[in-house]
Amino acid sequence: MMGWNQQQLQEFDKLGYLFVPGLLPTHQITELNSAVPRLLAGEEQSDGIHRERERSGAVRQVYLTHRYCPPFKALSKNAAIVEPVKQILGKDIYIWHSKINVKDAFEGTVWLWHQDYGYWMWDGVDPKLVSVMVFLDKATLNNGCLMVAAGSHKWDRLEHYADEETTSYKQWCVDTETLKQRLTEQMIQPITGEPGDVLFFHCNLLHGSGHNMSPLPRKTIIIAYNELNNKPRSVEKPRPDWAVARQFEPV
Numbered sequence: 001m002m003g004w005n006q007q008q009l010q011e012f013d014k015l016g017y018l019f020v021p022g023l024l025p026t027h028q029i030t031e032l033n034s035a036v037p038r039l040l041a042g043e044e045q046s047d048g049i050h051r052e053r054e055r056s057g058a059v060r061q062v063y064l065t066h067r068y069c070p071p072f073k074a075l076s077k078n079a080a081i082v083e084p085v086k087q088i089l090g091k092d093i094y095i096w097h098s099k100i101n102v103k104d105a106f107e108g109t110v111w112l113w114h115q116d117y118g119y120w121m122w123d124g125v126d127p128k129l130v131s132v133m134v135f136l137d138k139a140t141l142n143n144g145c146l147m148v149a150a151g152s153h154k155w156d157r158l159e160h161y162a163d164e165e166t167t168s169y170k171q172w173c174v175d176t177e178t179l180k181q182r183l184t185e186q187m188i189q190p191i192t193g194e195p196g197d198v199l200f201f202h203c204n205l206l207h208g209s210g211h212n213m214s215p216l217p218r219k220t221i222i223i224a225y226n227e228l229n230n231k232p233r234s235v236e237k238p239r240p241d242w243a244v245a246r247q248f249e250p251v
Ligand code: SIN
Pocket: 101, 111, 144, 145, 146, 207, 208, 209, 220, 222
């Protein structure tokens, strides 16, 4: 039985996320991890994979592996991941995008508090997306595990602004005044776990993470799924296909 029971669906609805320990077997995570060095070293022209880099040139995110790298392609279609997403969004879904977040030992840095829909609203879609974060490494308090604000998806969308100072890349994030008014310490849940654990979360769930202060890397892949009818409308600044899919084959 790959889908979720009523209790799991209710928990996702109430909290905006559901953490499923041990969803994927060790051998599958080993296979995924063994493809990573090639993904980090390759060139877009030869393998189609898109890489976002730090100012230093180090790769911090790897997009499009669900299209061009066989073990990640298989992961994106894995029923244990896809079935619950279909229960949440409806039976017809497509892949919006996927990204490996490398978050390397000592170097991987903060993700400011944001809702993913704070980015995606600018791509001309409705908030009918779900993200699935697969842990490729152990995630600890020390290596910058994801933090979520339980129940924040019920706030709907908060205003976001573009921060260009905190890290070497632009981030959309929620301003400190709003956070002080709305986010309580009790809401904040650090999602620590093991390789093979999986977190499902709503596109309006407030989340972020701290700097990696540890010698352990904290690699994850986040695959975002969208409802099939929720195709991007034309917008002022359309983003490239690695960020906003223009291929809509149902999963
Ligand atoms: C994200 O929100 O896309 C990344 C968060 C993280 O990897 O910690």
